[in-house]
Amino acid sequence: MTSIESITIEADDPAAAEAFYTTAFGLDERQVRLRSAQAPTTGFRGFTLSLIVAQPADADALVGAALEAGAEELKPAAKSFWGYGGVVRAPDGTIWQVSTSKKKNSGPASRKFDQIVLLLGVADVAATKRFYVDRGLAVGKSFGRKYVEFDTPSSPVNLALYGRRALAKVAGVSAEGSGSHRIVIVGEAGPFTDPDGFEWEAAG
Numbered sequence: 001m002t003s004i005e006s007i008t009i010e011a012d013d014p015a016a017a018e019a020f021y022t023t024a025f026g027l028d029e030r031q032v033r034l035r036s037a038q039a040p041t042t043g044f045r046g047f048t049l050s051l052i053v054a055q056p057a058d059a060d061a062l063v064g065a066a067l068e069a070g071a072e073e074l075k076p077a078a079k080s081f082w083g084y085g086g087v088v089r090a091p092d093g094t095i096w097q098v099s100t101s102k103k104k105n106s107g108p109a110s111r112k113f114d115q116i117v118l119l120l121g122v123a124d125v126a127a128t129k130r131f132y133v134d135r136g137l138a139v140g141k142s143f144g145r146k147y148v149e150f151d152t153p154s155s156p157v158n159l160a161l162y163g164r165r166a167l168a169k170v171a172g173v174s175a176e177g178s179g180s181h182r183i184v185i186v187g188e189a190g191p192f193t194d195p196d197g198f199e200w201e202a203a204g
Contacts, residue, residue: 002136004155004187005203006030007049007118010037010180011092020091024066025051031116031156033186041093043177044168046196048087050097050117056084057109059098063088065111066096074172079103087171093182095171116157117149118185121164121175122196128161135189159185164196 006029011017014034021027021034032049053059056077063077063086070091077086077098085099097119122128129148133139137159140151148161168175181198190200 002138002187002189003152004118004157004159004185006033006186007157008033008035008184008186008201009092009094010035010039010182010184012036012038013092017090017092020066020069020071024069024071024090025062025096025113026111037180037182039180039182041177041179041182044121044164044171044173044175045093045095045177045181045183046121046164046167047181047183047198048095048097048119048121048167048171050099050115050119051113052115052117053098053100053113054110055100055102055105055107057105057107058112059085059100061109061111062098062113066090066098071096095173097171117160118157118183119160119162119167120194120196120198121167122161123164124195125161125163128195131195132159132161132189135192137189155187 014036017034059077066088071088075087083101087097089095126145138151141149150159165175185200186203188203190202193199
């Protein structure tokens with residue numbers, strides 16, 4: 001089964017980005033790697049990264065830590081019909097969702113997270129789903145042409161697809177954007193570029 005080894009975020013200042021992710025989220029290179037890039041990019045980069053947590057208090061703790069470390073608040077942490085969460089933009093420009101399906105706390109607040117999800121905003125969910133299935137990714141969940149989640153149990157980062165405009169709305173930003181996505185996926189299926197311009201590199 002095809003898996004993702006890691007993701008690489010391209011930043012103008014990788015050292016500053018590393019300091020932010022270590023301080024705000026406790027991430028290390030097993031999950032997110034960083035490298036220097038000056039590729040032009042404007043507006044929405046077409047993806048979000050999500051930290052899935054166990055309860056609302058944990059979401060509050062991580063969002064608070066991100067804001068203290070210099071992130072911009074795009075959506076304040078709040079209840080919704082699907083659960084609880086908030087959205088921030090890291091200083092390097094990457095948009096992060098911090099969320100839980102729970103609406104009530106069950107214990108003390110923690111800055112731990114259970115899962116990282118890379119959510120790609122794509123032009124045609126069904127077509128991109130077929131593209132990835134043809135490259136060995138197994139579908140875990142699929143809701144028609146709206147949402148697809150791939151089954152990558154051994155991966156430190158999970159992969160999902162959503163419509164670009166719908167994802168921008170969730171993130172609280174305009175869907176307009178152009179240039180580099182500023183992210184590279186490292187995995188067994190690479191190297192290739194998907195229909196929406198997201199680049200994969202070969203693992204190892």
